[in-house]
Amino acid sequence: MSNLRLNLIAAACNNMGIGVNGTLPWTIRKDMKFFNVMSTGNPPEGKQNVAIMGKKTWFSIPPKFRPLKNRINVVLSRSLQEKPEGSQYLFDSLESAIEHLSKPEMQKEIHEVWIVGGQSVYKVSMESPLCHRIYLTKVFADIECDTFFPEIDMERFHLVSDPAINGETQEENGLKFQFLIYERKL
Known part of the structure; x- marks a missing residue:
């Protein structure tokens, strides 16, 4: 059993939507800053955080922001042959x-592991016993989405x-939001 702990980070609206047509359905700069601060963190010297994401999430990041700076970028895909x-x-x-x-x-290089999307990667990560915390920016709005964050099991x-x-x-850009933290029960 690994001693890694997984932290998930996402933003979701009222229906738990997280994306539409391969993009974020809103612009909330405070949330982007929160994402960067949390997933980059403040690791000890010589270490970095890891950002794990699916192929669609990787390609949804504008090229000028790829790879995510100051993080070890890991892409999950069953179809890609090369990174x-x-x-x-x-x-x-x-x-x-x-x-x-x-x-x-690898443990010598890694501080924390962050799951940054998308839908199927969040789902399998939440089911893992290594999932420690979920950092969810709750966007209080009804926004049409085609990609969704999995239901959080409040028993766990x-x-x-x-x-x-x-x-x-x-509130930013007319959208109300809140940073929520869910932690696995012991």
């Missing part, structure tokens, strides 16, 4: 990625607070 340009690793499953990232030589996760994160409802 996308700019990414560090390509694996055919989350299990394969975890197996590789759990190797002692509960809401927690973190003094470093503003859990109050905020």
